[in-house]
Amino acid sequence: MSRLLHSLAVYLVFVTACLAELQLASPFSSHMVLQREREIPVWGSSLPNSLVTVVLAGQETATTADSEGQWSVSLPAQSAGGSYTLFVGSGGKNIALQNVTMGDVWVCSGQSNMQWSVSRSAQARSEVAAADFPDIRLLSIPRKASAKPVDSFHASWAVCSPETIPDFSAVAYFFGRKIFQTTGIPIGLISSNWGGTPAEAWTPLTALMDQPEFTPLLQKRENFLSAPVKPLNEMTPAEKKRHRPQRISAMLFHGMIQPLVHIPIRGVIWYQGEANASRAHQYRTLFPAMIRSWRQAWGQGDFPFYFVQLANYRQRQDQPGDDTWAELRNAQFETLQVPNSGMAVSIDIGDANDIHPQNKQEVGKRLALWALAKDYGITQPKPPLGSVPFIGTWFQQPLTHSGPLFQAYQVVGDQIRIQFEHTVTGLHTSDGKPLRGFSIAGPDRQFIWADAVIEGREVVVSHPDISAPASVRYGWASNPAVNLINSSGLPASPFRTDDWPGITVNQP
16 A cells, blocks of 8 residues: 555656646747737746746846746847747756747637638639748637636647648738738737637627627527537537537637737737628627727737628629628728727628638738738838829828728718718729619618719719608628729728618617
């Protein structure tokens, strides 16, 4: 018996030592990008009360782990660039992370269109072969739904290369590539996404508890967590379909966002909304609440949050009518009221037969335009000498980063005149043909296709049969035929001038 107790004691000492070994938190690995021009937090665990030394870029600091072995330090901010070794030592054990660089870290999240990989996108073979960018780094967060917040994950940073890019998010990659090629700043892309998931799954409970309209979402969560669960191998296909924790409120925030909130970031890009289309009216409140909750979780103020408006999809409608996807796009458009947000319009680059359009290059580019204009101060290229009058008086203009966005309207007799932001030097059609996609209604709220013409920076909408117009809508369908662009070629966002209740009001 004494030999057994001795063996058990030795085993427990071994296990305790292994658990207490020096470790860095999950976000830290070789090849990582640390956010430039911000204090650099480094944290992890070691033996309780042990001395921990951290060295990076010639800066050294030390701390003592607490009684549970947790420790953290802050290192001075650094400018972009470099290939450094992050050294951490404690209790005779050392960790050395190689090829660490300073740059901008972007979190790239959402559902399947953000998850969609480079290898499944347009020109996949050539894109993969050309993906040799040592200063772009990739981190893919494993998919995990959790009823409670977690603080770790199992993944490591990788250098962008033809070997590492095929399964990475295409939108994230094309976004990061455009920024890097324009600025030369190293870019870290954190891909955290899961197909078919609604926004509430990515939203912490505290944000959902604030407003009564989210009560059905919380009740669904309660019902899910209280229901008995069979092992997956014992479930029928129908039971497996119903048992989808990734669709339950807060489960993905806990498992896939919470572990990231202590690392400084430059901002977030987001592509999601399809899973909430049937509850588009609720999304008008839910999506802004999610954005605010992420900013609160990071504690970095109103960092940039740029999102993709849903692309065109499904067969075209012969007549104007109500549509859930149109309402969801309108909810996304209204989210532009959230400070420091931006929206990449994709109404012209979707696929009627595929909810996952393959042209992710243009989506990534349009997201990057917002970041380049708003966060990197990139301006319009200077026009060629002699191409415009008074070239000597040309001043740098902000980079065009958005297509026309509805701003205001005015009823003038039997016409409605529409004003827009982001017209640049004027409005045009993408195909040189008359405007399409405008509908108009009188007080009876019955929409019919309208006549629409461009007059300067305005669109004038009318119909011979409507003498008292009450509302105009543009692109109000799942897959509308639209062609309004600005002088930079970027498409106008669908919009409506009315606030009449839609078909998704009161959908739980």
